[in-house]
Amino acid sequence: MNERYIRNIPALSEHECAQLLQKTVAIVGCGGLGGHLVELMARIGVGELVVIDGDCFELSNLNRQLLSETDCIGFSKAQAAAERIRRINPDVKVRVYQTMLDTENADTLIAGCDAVLDGLDNISSRKLLKQACSKAGIPYIFGAISGWVAQTAISMPDDNLIEILYPEDTKLTDKSALSFTPALCASMQSALCVKLLTGRAVQTGAIYYFDLLHQEYEVIPIVSS
Template identity: 35%
Template sequence: MGIGEQRYERNFETLTPKEQSRLASAHVSVLGLGGLGGGVCEMLARTGVGHLTLIDGDVFEASNLNRQLLCTEALVGTPKARAAEDRIRAVNSQVTVTPVAAYADKTNLYDMIKESDLVVDCLDSIHARFMLQDAAGKAQIPVVAGAIAGVSGQVTVFFPEDKGYDLIYGARDKLPARGIESRTGNISYCALLVAAIQASESIKVLLGRGDVLRNKLLIMELWSNTFEVMDLA
C-alpha cells in the first residue's frame, strides 16, 4: 500500500470519506506564519485541507526559535512563507501550496484571500487583525482567530455578518498597536495549543460540523488551567 492509500487512514472514522474529500477541495488562507500560523498550516495539511495560501512577509529571527515550529537555526534569515511552503510540501505533497512572501496591507489583503473558503488569523498586531476582518468581510469568508500572550490565549470564529473583533478589542480608535504580549512574550506550548484549537475550528467550519466558537471566545490560561468559553454577544 502506498502513501496515497495510507495517508488519511488514521483520520477515519473520526472523519468520514465524504468529509475527507470535502477537505481536499477546501482552500484555506493562513495569515501570519509565526507561533500560531506555523502550527496551524501543518495541522491543516496533515488533516487534508487541499489548498493552503500561506501569507507572511517576514523572515525568521533567532528570537522565533523559542516557539515557532517552522523556525530552525538553519532557517534564521529565511522568509517564513518559503519555509512554510517547503515544510508543507515535505509533509503532504497532495496539498496545493500558494506561498505569499509579502506583508499584507489594505491594498493587497483582499486579493490575497478572496479565493479562500476561510482565513485563519495568526497575526501579531491588533490593527492588522481589524484589517483582516474588513478584507474577509469583503470576500464574504469566515475568520478563525487566535491570539496569545505568555501562557494565555483566546480563540474565536466570526462570519462576515458578525461584529468580530469589535466585540473583543472594542472601538478601533482606542486600540493599542500591540496587546499585552509585548510584555509577556509568548511561550511555545501555549502558541501550539491555541494553533491546535484554530485548526480544529477551521475543520469544523469547513465541514459544517460540531460546535463552532461563533460569537464566543474560548479563553485559556495555563498557570491556573483555566479553560472557559465566554459569550460575546
C-alpha cells in the first residue's frame, strides 16, 4: 500500500482506500467551503478532483478561505485549488474549470463524477447544481454556513431536499462567516462523501445542523408533510 495513505488505516480499510482512488469528485466553488473540501479530498486520496470556480480572491476572503493568502489577491480560486492539490498529492488527477456554474455548462462540468461537493455561496447556484446532479444521477453533498452555524446533507438524485430547504421566498439575513465554520462544514461534507463513495451506510432525507455558538448539534428530518 502507498505509504501516503497508511494513516487512513484502519479507520478506512485498504479496500476502501483503493475504492477512493478510483473515484471522481467535483468541488463546485473553491472559496470558504471549497478550499477546505479541496484540501480534505486531496489528502484522503480521491483519485480525480474536478475544481470549478470563476471567481478570484478578494481581501474579504482572508478571514476564512483556506486557499486565500495576502499575496494572491486577484488570483483565480480554481487555479489556486489545482495548485494546492498538486502540492499536497501529485497522484490526484485534476480537472480545472475557471468558470462560474450556469445552465449552459453545468451538465458538462460534472459529467462522469461519482459525487458532487457543494462549495457554493448562494441559493440559486445550489438549485442549479442540484438539478444538474439529479439529471446526471449523481449524489449531491450539500453544505452551507452562516456565522456560527453550518448545515450539511446528502441529497440523492431522486429527492427534492434542496427545493424543500430553500422555498422561493427564502431570505438570507446573515452573510457573515467565521474561520472555523466552513472548516467544520467541509469536514462533515467530506466524511459524508467518503462514506458514500466507499458504500457505507449514510442517512438521507435529513439535514445535519451545527451551532458552534451554542454548542448544539441536531439531525433534522426533511420530509414533505
